[in-house]
Amino acid sequence: GENVEQHPSTLSVQEGDSAVIKCTYSDSASNYFPWYKQELGKRPQLIIDIRSNVGEKKDQRIAVTLNKTAKHFSLHITETQPEDSAVYFCAARTSGTYKYIFGTGTRLKVLA
């Protein structure tokens, strides 16, 4: 079945440094890759997404890259701030299905 692996499970960075979270998917027919941020006790909220016909997408300090050949995609956060501290989830959706499969999450801590 479909599977999404996410690494690392925890990540600590100094404020102002960059953070990178990586995900690998198993189904080569996956064509949509959203990233969610979840603050403690809150619901997951979309922060950026990328479609399979695009290699990179940026939104201010956040960027996502996609390598379809290797079947992996990454979230990049630059100039990290304390409010970036949260759990981040990647997900993949396969064309022809309605299922969104999530990675196991990365707890990001930005140290002031």
Next chain:
Amino acid sequence: NAGVTQTPKFQVLKTGQSMTLQCAQDMNHNSMYWYRQDPGMGLRLIYYSASEGTTDKGEVPNGYNVSRLNKREFSLRLESAAPSQTSVYFCASSLVGLHGNSPLHFGNGTRLTVT
């Protein structure tokens, strides 16, 4: 525009009891989903409904049933609760076609404890 609304927010059950988690969306989305979230295991799909009148199993459907009551509402039922079903449950919806791409919108979650 409330988005995705889940009730209740918290629930404590004893082993063997039953309950229904309610979910409603007001975004005119066609697809709806139930996920459970456990520490270290991310969000796992229990059931989903691609459109009104259809439901399908996800990754972890055992012990659960669902009903897509209409386009707005998608409920999750635990017939005989077990401690292993202690979790946070999230309902989500999406405006997605079979080949289109649209993000999930989540409700605020239901924290369920089974003793």
